Amino acid sequence: MTVEADTDRLKSEADEPGWEVDPDDEWGVAVITTVGRQLKLRREAVGMRAAEFGTVVGYGEDMVYKIEGGKRIPRREYLDKADEALDAGGLIAAAWEDVKKVRYPKKVRELGKLEAKAVEIGVYECNIVAGLLQTPEHARAVIEAAQPPYSPDDVERMVAARLARRSVFERSPAPALSFVLEEGVLRRPIGGTMAWRQQLERLLEVGRLHNVVLQVMPMNCETHSGMDGRIELLKFADGTAVGRADGAFSGRPTSDPKHLRILDLRYGTIRAQALSPRESLAFIEQLLGET
Template sequence: MSVNGAGTERRNHTTDGADESCWDEDWDDEYGPVVKATGHQIKLWREAAGLTQTELGDAIGYSLGMVSAVERAKRLPHPEFLAKADEALGAGGKLVALSKDVEKARYPKKVRDLAKLEAQAVELGAYANHNMHGLLQTEEYTRALFEMRRPPYKEEEVERQVAARMARQEILKRRSAPLLTFVQEEVTLRRPLGGRMVLRRQLEHLLEVGQLRNVEIQVMPTNREDHAGMGGQLQLLKLSKGTAVGHWEGQLSSRLISDPREVQILEMRYGIIRAQALTPRESLAFIEKVLGET
């Protein structure tokens, strides 16, 4: 990541599509010590119990390689691993207690960063032009996006990315839920990513989410002759501190925009995009129509 003179952070990843430039594990940040401490604790409890890595693996149903990788902080232990190890080593719940922080570390850092911003948001607005916005995606739709990624992800990375995206949707259920507005291009309602049934369930999900009192979904018809969104998809977050930031995505990169002048431009464009789109009521009726045709 780098920051230019205009207050724009450049990151080598995207979030709502299925792309990123790096395949390596990326928990070497604030969660790095947690992952390392968890592996060290498992090793200490194992040695105190007089067990080898092979013996612990046999006792909890995991391979020697997995136990070794967890202890060396090369693999993240699943909650089931920690629960079984806790019981086998007589840790009295001390290993299980690490599950929550370890689970957070499982999500890619880029997703955690965006989720932190979304957690601070009192208002979020987004325009999506080639797929459903990540906060609106069903799990099936999300999995289809990651499975069609080229070069392909390994299966475990697909599951990791899917779980991370679904975790971000906690914002929809938050007690003090922010105002969420979305403008979706008509083509995103018709493109059958993952197959026709996946699209049908996605459209049904849009109709359900669109009924939430804090959510407004609008559709930008393809036949519009004037369109303020030709610069591509965008996202705006108004934070609880009174500041605002923008987020833009492209091939293999994304930008977190904090310069007030650039944020103002994005706010102007998004306002015009919303004005050019169908109203929320018209949009839900349009989605129902497309669902009937799918």
């Protein structure tokens, strides 16, 4: 890729939605404001004007001012190029670890922190493919289908946040993960045929991992203990846990031992009623062949 093409790409990316700072996210605002202030101080310390700096990093002068003013979330490429241009020795580039989290909604960040610490995660999902299992195309189709519709900026922010949670599959030691999905959900081609084939292939890929148990709840089951809705259970190394269910405790997260026992019972019963892991993977393979 030529320098001109690379510069045009960065300028184009700078205008994409999903990189605005959420004014209601106090932590996010603080991070981006601090990073922007440091960028400005370092730029001025080396005697470089905003326009000149923008040329060096491949962005327009207006975008430089937005980032330095804490109005725009800088991309990783921007921070890397700024680090090099300002001879920061990696200090600016290192800010990406905090900056990238600002794109994610506050609730998703909190959920991601819990998932990152959990040694066991169990999810029963009745209306969609569980977020941890979604492909980028499927996640976008699901989020864009919401009514009233989200803004393009919010869609990009939510897609990025959902995909970031998939890092749970890369953890070492690996957590024990189990999922129960409804057959009806697996027959609904959200996003179109190609996107849906990719989603089914992703389910097969994840379902074959040594630390993952993936099950399908068949439509012809005569007894179903998951009619009240979604259930999620997270258990931690210290013996504590947190759970949430649509049809229990006002849908709010709970750590109450009595509540957790109820959720554990419901989830365990649902797993017993679903197809076995082997039968479930065979069923998904069959669906993929029919798609």
